[in-house]
Amino acid sequence: MSTSSTVILDRPNPKVATITFHNPPANVVAAETAVRLHEIVRDLENDSDVQVVVFTSDVPNFFLNHFDLAAVKELPAPQTDEPPIWTDLVMRLSKAPFITVASIRGRTRGGGNELALALDLRYASLENAYFGQPEVGAGLLPGGGGTERLPRLLGRDRALEAILGSGDYDAAQAERWGWVTRALPDAELDAFVDAMVARLASFDKNSLAAAKAAVNRATLPPDADLITAFFEFANSLTLPGFQARAAATQAIAAEVGLDFEYRMGEYIARANEQV
Secondary structure, eight states, X not given: OOOSSSEEEEEXXXXXXXXXXXXXXXXXXXXXXXXXXXXXXXHHHTOSSOOEEEEEEOSTTEEEOOBOHHHHTTSOOOOTTOOOHHHHHHHHHHHOSXXXXXXXXEEEEHHHHHHXXXXXXXXXXXXXXXXXXXXXXXXXXXXXSHHHHHHHHHOHHHHHHHHHXXXXXXXXXXXXXXXXXXXXXXXXXXXXXHHHHHHHHTSOHHHHHHHHHHHHHHHOOOHHHHHHHHHHHHHXXXXXXXXXXXXXXXXXXXXXXXXXXXXXXXXXXXXXXXX
């Protein structure tokens, strides 16, 4: 198993694939992360054996974090009539003919949270999982589905609090609100996920895919809304609100180092006080 990518694919058996996020120290989403994930998901769509895909991380305290904003301009430009690569990725995950399962330990924010929201089942460590959609606090807009999926899961008012407040929510709160499927004690998380994956892998693939498609008809946001959200996010990178906060945020991040990623909500508030 190679670790030359920020995304590692493993096949423990023909019916199961494991995707591990590996971009230390904070698992931010790089352009390579998006490109490699998109490539893997497209390949798995055409794999007649795979039934369950598990998403996890090998970086302590981080599942999948926000986008590295410097990398956004490095994403491949969409071809005519094609959605942006990140939007296409989250849409494909939601509609894939396999079941996606997240085993979440650590911070899961921004684009990372939006990818998790595109997965079918999200299991989180009670002690070690935190969730956030911090873009608005930085003068940006979510662009990977946060504004489309969170209201469907949490309800309008709770989604507004999460998106507008730009804070972190622990796994217990996330479970109460419906942000995650289930929160479990950390010591029980791996065994629970392993058992669920084995159970799903033992079922009929066609039945799993058909049932998922039926639920999708009742729950997924329109593709057009997801595409619009990404372009609104990209445009927000050029707006004065973000530009005014970017310098203050970067100065704080340089001062506190990795602690910025641990306590992002607090530091975003401090940056806004300086604008």
